Amino acid sequence: MKALGEHAAIKLENSTSTSGIQVKTDGRGIVESCPAMPEIEGKLVLFDERHRFCTHNEYIFVPIEHLLGVLEGDEE
Numbered sequence: 593m594k595a596l597g598e599h600a601a602i603k604l605e606n607s608t609s610t611s612g613i614q615v616k617t618d619g620r621g622i623v624e625s626c627p628a629m630p631e632i633e634g635k636l637v638l639f640d641e642r643h644r645f646c647t648h649n650e651y652i653f654v655p656i657e658h659l660l661g662v663l664e665g666d667e668e
Contacts, residue, residue, distance in 0.1 A: 593624045599653045600626040602637065620663070621652065628656050636663040 595601035602621035619641040623632045638660040646653045 593648075593651050595625040595627060595653060598628050598656050600629070600632070600637070600639075600656060600659060602639065602652050602654055604650050604652055619660075624651065626656065629659075632659075632662055637661065638663065 593601045593603075601624045603624050604621045620636060620638050623635055623637055626632055639654045640658045640660055643658055645655075645658075
């Protein structure tokens with residue numbers, strides 16, 4: 593999957609809430625492609641999930657201005 597322009601293609605990982613409900617997005621995922629910021633590709637990022645984004649299968653396309661940070665090491 594490749595993102596275009598000022599977007600990041602983020603692969604979402606399913607997570608399970610404490611009540612056992614599967615949640616598709618919790619505002620984080622692995623960057624598959626980000627032409628504007630290639631240094632974050634393959635990294636786990638946080639994004640502002642209060643906005644509506646285009647999705648396709650397990651991917652979400654987030655404008656880079658809605659990326660909040662990169663999680664590293666023990667923060668994951």
